[in-house]
Amino acid sequence: MKTQTLYISDLDGTLLNSDSVVSPHSIEKINALLHRGMHFTVATARTPATVIPLLQQLDLNMPAVLMNGAVLYDIRRRRYIRTNGFTDDSALRYIERLEKRHLVPFVYRIDDNKLHVFHKTLSNEMQRTFKSQRENTPYKDFILTTDYREELLDRPPLFILVIDLFDRLETAAAEIARTGKCSLFCYRDIVDPRYGNLEIYPQGVSKAATAQQIIDSLNPWEVVAFGDNLNDLPLFGIADRRYAPANAMDEVKQQATAIIPDNNHDGVARFLDQDYR
Template identity: 30%
Template sequence: MSTLILSDLDGTLLGPGATLSATTRNGINDLVADGLLFTYATARSYVSASRVTDGLDLRIPVTVSGGAFQLDPQTGAILNEERIADDDLDTVIRLCEKHRVPPVVYNGTPTAERATWVEGEESEGMRRFLADRVGDRRFQPVTDWARHPRDGIFYATIIGEAAAITALTADIAAATGGRLSLIAQIDTHHPQDTYLELSAARATKAHAVAWLRDYLDVDQVIAYGDNLNDLPMFGAADQAYAVANAASEVLAAATGVIGANTEDGVLRHVMRTWSARSTRDEAI
């Protein structure tokens, strides 16, 4: 039976400070060299994800921007994409203004993307978000939304207090009639902030599971995650494991609970799974 291992990054494969431990990097690389099908699905952009997974031997498509793109991990070439319609973006911007929770909107391509917001309208959470990305050339403010580029919108992140995000999410859902994927969750690195991740309806980790299953022609998908945007992936996978530090909803939805991201939990569980499979193959 062919098996795909699909892992989230932040809070799951990555340790504190969004770092990939040498133990996990070397261990995964050894398993990939032995034939393991391993990849990741993340809300991060391709540029950001490539930076934090530097040195990881990735040979099959990766999923970035919450599921908006499946890409060749070496070249960044787009293999599949899901984008947001201009009319829906206009609706989102109008409702963000109503609730006074501004968005950061992403457009372009994964290797040449631009992240835009209106300068001077930042929320406290957005300021923390931008402070973590000082010097990142993708982030370019505009003076108003009329100046925002419209070449291929694929993702938006909206950061604010939990109550404001909850109300905004409900309004956007009602106004867009299921055309958008809306996932609100507490930020892994700044738990005082709630993020609303917004993308096209099919730009989810669940659709990534289906697409990868077909593209790679695998029999089984095993997923690993920690946060609410991993729940669609859990529902689409054959087995789904939550790291010990996962959100309570993710723990409840999991096939099982493994070691925390501080303990190389994903690697250790994959190693046990791979070892058991190899033992069965030898017996056959």
């Protein structure tokens, strides 16, 4: 039995199906394995506001990597274990560059164990949908501001998210990458590829860097990772084995040890059921 294997899975496009939920079949299979001692956790771009309700039926007992590594989070106790945010005013400089390109960033900061998301007037329907699906929870609130500097000068943020047309984001990402020292993830939306997400973190922040803290604590014999998108590649880089669902991006499949069934056919749970023996 592989009691010293650590399994780490991405959520969207990997453990979650196209309805953005963990299927009843996956819940049943994974819980049965967790009760037998399997070491399993998740690494995702999501925040506690959506992760907690999505995973409430899974009996996870290990810290989770959230916000692409910006935080290490205890889902069971609902608390932040560690945060990896900006410590200087560089985030404000990135925000200024984004605003010069008429892009509206969502800027994340933690105060008293709650996530605050600052933003100016939203400019497209994708942004408005993103906000409406995530507000009114006890774990996150959205705050309309007229001045990011006023909100952030003395308390730097965790990270910055921009949702807009992908071509516009790609151009902005290239400019910031040339002039700043930060970790950037720019990728297309899986539902509407015309749009995309640009995420800006302090230099060195990634799913892999924060997952390494779990690895160092557990000291497993091997690490197995599951992912479908470009922001999963750093995690693949520290894994002994890497698995991509059939729906994954081609760049991710090329780095995978093997391809597993897609996220609508319980690929991760089916693999775990066969592998953890």
